[in-house]
Amino acid sequence: MSSSSEQKWTFKRIRDLVQAKLGKRPCLWQMKVALALYEGKKDVVAVAPTGAGKTLSFWIPLLMVLEDGQDKTGVIITPLNLLGKQSAESELLARAGISGDVEAGKHRVLVVNPEILSMEGGHFERLWKKSAFTSKLLYFAFDEGHCVSTWSEFRNKYKYMANLRYLISEAIPFYVTSATLPDPILHDVVSILQLHPKNTEYICRSNDRPDIHLAVHRMLWPANSFRDLDFIIKSGFKEGDPPPPKFLIFFDARKETEAAVKHLRSRLPESLRGKIKYFHSVMTSEYREDEYNALRDDEIWGLCVTDAFGMGLDLPDVKLIIQYRVTCDANTLWQRFGRGARGDGQEGIAVLFAEKSFFDSERAKAAEKRAKKPKKRKPRTQKVKDSNAKRARIAPTTSESHASEDEDDPDADTVYLEPLKRDETTIRNAQSARLLHPVMDDFINAPTRGFLCRRKPMSLFFSNDKRGES
Missing domain, CATH: 3.40.50.300 (P-loop containing nucleotide triphosphate hydrolases)
Known part of the structure; x- marks a missing residue:
């Protein structure tokens, strides 16, 4: 992005600006994100711990363009309405003169969910055709970016967010940020949003929370x-x-x-x-x-x-x-x-x-109990011609079907199945089958x-x- 200011943006200049406008000292990773979005040449993926200030990274590049006298707008795509409202009403925005109030005509930042953004015949569909609007876009930020992958099955509009690249003639960078982007989910997000490996900057911190x-x-x-x-x-x-x-x-x-x-x-x-x-x-x-x-x-x-x-x-x-x-x-x-x-x-x-039932000690006890249990010989039965009688014979009685339920057992509704492999440990719930991921198994x-x-x-x-x- 060409700047109207002759002064180059350095980390010191960014830090001084944020300190003056917001009274906060930004971290190095936040300034790296801001500088990349300001330049507008690459998509950005950032990972940082919960509570580390990912929201602040949305506002810093807007402060930078405003300082340079440019008329720019950021679009933040969020999965939860309350989360979006919290972002738009942040005290940081009020202090810096940034507002998400579209109705008042002050749209330096727009906070929207993927359904509204991609609604057929909706307000945004009309805006994409107006270069007076699209030329002002600074970035598309995907807050809680892991939802692009993990929520896409029931929030399927996430699957089509890459279409924004083809609806708008200008090249607008995507910014994906989350505390939880392990490699499998990150690869899926990259695929869905069509982030090109050579045109994406990765700024990844540990997401550990020692506090x-x-x-x-x-x-x-x-x-x-x-x-x-x-x-x-x-x-x-x-x-x-x-x-x-x-x-x-x-x-x-x-x-x-x-x-x-x-x-x-x-x-x-x-x-x-x-x-x-x-x-x-x-x-x-x-x-x-x-x-x-x-x-x-x-x-x-x-x-x-x-x-x-x-x-x-x-x-x-x-x-x-x-x-x-x-x-x-x-x-x-x-x-x-x-x-x-x-x-x-x-x-x-x-x-x-x-x-x-998720603890190794209990699994060992269950395995030992199964090993000691004598194998029952299959009883010899006469052939039953009547199919209804046959079904009645093999169906469990009411007392048999509830024999394993123990009112004093916190796992009364769970049956543990012998795993084929350690990474395929399976727990079958009375309502649905659920797979225990190895990391959860190790954590427990x-x-x-x-x-x-x-x-x-x-x-x-x-x-x-x-x-x-x-």
Whole structure:
């Protein structure tokens, strides 16, 4: 990009500009991203930890072009409406004179989801045909860029984002940023967005969060009792007692969030039961925004949530993050754990509550039990001509079909199948079959597999050993 200013942009000049406009000192990786987007010659992929300031990297190149007197606009494509609203209403924008208010005619930055951006006959379809608009575009930024791959099956408009390159005559750089872009997902994102290897700049940091302490808790009670969460609200809790640390508990089903809240509230006096809420996609956007603000402002203690709260939402002082049950992959787990300790100087605790069947010790016991069990000889039966009678004979009775259910077993709805290979460890749930990825297996069983720290499996999965810390 040719600059109207004779002064060249250096890291020192960028740092001084951001410090003056926003009162923040940018990191080296943020300035590298900004400089690459300002020059506009290459697409950019950036990986940085949750809470590291990826949002700031959207604004710095806009500050640079404004400083040079250029009229430019950035487009941020975001998966979640609340995340987009949070970005557009950032205090940083107000301070720097950058606004996302299209209706007011101040569109230095547009925050939009992929469905609106690619709507047939929509507002953007008309804008792509107007060079007066497209000539002002500085970049297309894909916030939480891993969603281009991981969400593309149910948010299929992500699959067609590369079409933007053919709808617009100008060459506008793509900027993909996320905390969780392991190699398989990154390769998929590169393919979907058609990022050319020789025309893409990679700025990748370790995504480790040493300020978040990791733990795995073996569940002791049936999962649907939620009694493993009782430590959050101690027995006999009464008004005036110190509140629990600010917390988020992640589930993969809306009904579970509501049932967990009901259980935790039952341990509180009636006057305090509104201090714990649930937050999922069925709630109205106004409700979710209100509860997000209430947690931010310490009006409530914690939320039981689904992925509607999972990415990018910036609360500085969440102390406790819990993933309830092993129902997600490593990418999702790391995003959820990353909601904790996002403020300067903060520390948090992140705990995976795992069903006992996922632990090596339990697998060994199950294998030993199977080995000792005598093989049953197949009983000889007479041929049955009547097909209905035959089906009745081989069908299990009601008592037989529930013989394996144990009300005191947190894994009552899970059957462990003998794995063919270690990387094909399969757990069959009563509702669906789910595959336990090796990194999750290693994370759960790190102490018995020679890892000195639970971080090690995650660090290897995300290639943190190959990435810098700048």
